[in-house]
Amino acid sequence: MPEQHQMWSQLEKELSTSLTHEAPCLIITTSRNKWYTSTLNGAKLAGYPCTEFSQDQFRENYTELNFPGCCAFRHDLRIIDAHKAVQGLQNQFVKNGGTLLDGEKVMKIDPGKLVTVHTSNGHQFKAKGVVLTAGLWASKLLKPLGLDLPLKTWRVNVCYFSEKKPGSLKNMPFIWYASELDTESYSRIVAFPSREYPGLVKLNYHVLWNEVDPDCRDKGMGMRQVDIEEMKKFVRSHIPGLEREPAIVEPCMYTCTPNETPIIGSHPLHPNIAIACGMSGSGFKMAPLAGKVLGEMAMGNPPSFDTSLLGIDNFLPGQKSKL
Template sequence: MLHWEPDRDGVRVRTPQGTYAAARLIITVGPWAGDLVPSLATRAVPERQVLLWAQPLRPERFQPATFPVFNMESPEGRFYGFPVYGVPGFKIGKYHHRLERTDPGAVDREIHPEDEMVLREGIRRYFPDADGPTMAMKTCLFTNTPDEHFILDRHPEHPNVAIAAGFSGHGYKFCSVVGEIMADLALGGRSAFDLSLFEIRRFTAT
């Protein structure tokens, strides 16, 4: 989608393949939310994240049967990670890795020594038995809202446009219920769930 605009009968959506007319539209474009809904640009903010897979020194301690998926508050910040599963490495990331807001179209996909340092510090301090060689590192994007709760709502000015955005690094596990909510918002204008936590106007109400 290159552009959307309301018209008398609903919404017109322009794409490289052509222009489509629809009665209703759901916008779920992840880090690009602020491009397609400008009022969200300061409320759904893309942030560069980095993940690291380390070769454990004691692999037997990092197997799914002995080591949990974790999400851990620490004085240095919040680390998350997984046991060795699928690929032979212990996976770790840190929320708000290096506090790098970014343009989703121009993300720095290079891995820098500073990226490794952030995650290595967490491994050394909290998982010393995983402190073997780095096997791989990757970048990805989170799209954060100010309170890190999702945006699941209808557009404040165009109620036939529904928006799901700002999943703040924890949207994947909710995708089935989010799909149901967005279908209900688009088709009937409301959801059976209480969505007050996810309304767009919470950012202007205070």
């Protein structure tokens, strides 16, 4: 993440605008469990100053929040303004000679010394190296290339809750709350301070469910949405300054691996095809550095960062003989 911060800062300088802003982050769990201690140790190892709170200290510092009996620590982070960031990245891409082709679907990829990309508009693009970041459609694109990766596409809901008293939560921190499902897994609710919609606090429930086909993502939307119910319970219990019903609900899609570890690497048989997928909800913040590493791989250069823990081979147990 320190390198990511530098790259986002560099992009801000190039665009002469701000894309990120600093915010305090509260990590809160129901007990001093494995997830809590590993997150705390990871933040300290990365060099982020962390402050752990006793119950009295928490109540004194965060009077607008109600988390009795929980463990909590704080560190600072940067929140990215997603719309501005995408627009800025695209502008720089075009400025540096790139061409954007919106609404043109990739239909087929032929590997080789020259990789050929076939599109829905009948175009064929040939290149010595290709970067594939297909998001929700990664499985559909990679299986014909011999890669059957353990990817699942999930639909979740993002809820925005209004403040009961306008401005009362303007200083609310970013919250990452985890409750134990069992000894190895945790459900997590994330709460963002008001940003996209003034006066509305954004929440989403991070747990693996509602697997859908990305081409039929709205199927089942009329059914009871369990994650919305969990967020409403969370608001009632922990952020009493918010209305109990969401003012806005927006669907969100992302693709996960079983352990939520992103996949970043070269195709085992075609090293000039660099792939990133299964980012598990963490891909956006990693875009600058992931793009740098993928570009290096596609051009046949060693990546400037160690990606061995994220490599494709880690996700292909017993499948190498099939490639």
